[in-house]
Amino acid sequence: MHLPWVLSVLLLASGGIEAPQSDDSGSVTILIVYDSRTGSTESLARAVVEGVDSVPGAKAVLRHHSDAEATEITAADGILVGSPVHWGNLSANTKEFLDRVGGALASAGEIGGESTPTNRTAGAFVTGGSVASGKELARLAILAAFLNLKFVVIGAEDAAGFGTLGAQATTGPSDPGLSEAELEEARRFGVRFATLTKRLKR
Numbered sequence: 001m002h003l004p005w006v007l008s009v010l011l012l013a014s015g016g017i018e019a020p021q022s023d024d025s026g027s028v029t030i031l032i033v034y035d036s037r038t039g040s041t042e043s044l045a046r047a048v049v050e051g052v053d054s055v056p057g058a059k060a061v062l063r064h065h066s067d068a069e070a071t072e073i074t075a076a077d078g079i080l081v082g083s084p085v086h087w088g089n090l091s092a093n094t095k096e097f098l099d100r101v102g103g104a105l106a107s108a109g110e111i112g113g114e115s116t117p118t119n120r121t122a123g124a125f126v127t128g129g130s131v132a133s134g135k136e137l138a139r140l141a142i143l144a145a146f147l148n149l150k151f152v153v154i155g156a157e158d159a160a161g162f163g164t165l166g167a168q169a170t171t172g173p174s175d176p177g178l179s180e181a182e183l184e185e186a187r188r189f190g191v192r193f194a195t196l197t198k199r200l201k202r
Helices: 003-011 040-053 070-075 092-107 134-150 180-201
Strands: 029-036 056-062 078-086 121-128 167-170
Touching: 029 040, 029 070, 029 180, 040 056, 040 078, 040 121, 040 180, 056 070, 056 180, 070 092, 078 092, 078 134, 078 180, 092 134, 121 134, 121 180, 134 167
Parallel strands: 029 056, 029 078, 078 121, 121 167
Antiparallel strands: none
């Protein structure tokens, strides 16, 4: 199975990306969808929104997974999905949303036979109860689904400047809540995602 190798290529960090001071590459809409039971994943999603909205010409649309409409999916230039880790993987609600993404794109003729080429971007962010609770597997599952749907996957960047599969936070009893460092990683992810989405659209 070559998925880890493929993702490692697609998720190579291109250095720190700051919000551009001026950019004439047009505007982009980023749909940010989350599932959240305790509020932690929602808080991480809101930090991602801050990062996206700090990029000139980028607009974040935040939706709970149950509220995201098919028209918002097909209108988005990029989609970011946030999930809590359930039993070492993405949540059932997140999987259901990804299925709806596939349905919306199939109905729009963007996947399948004689489909219209698109250049949408995608990314993932997660929260989990412990450091090794399955956060990597959950992000890989989300990104694998987006690759099958012909999205261009964009990874995040940690505080040390290394590329990651997407922003993440540990929220269990040993490390409750979200730290400022975790929120800042999510903001940087929003900036990076919106910036690269704009470059791809140009």
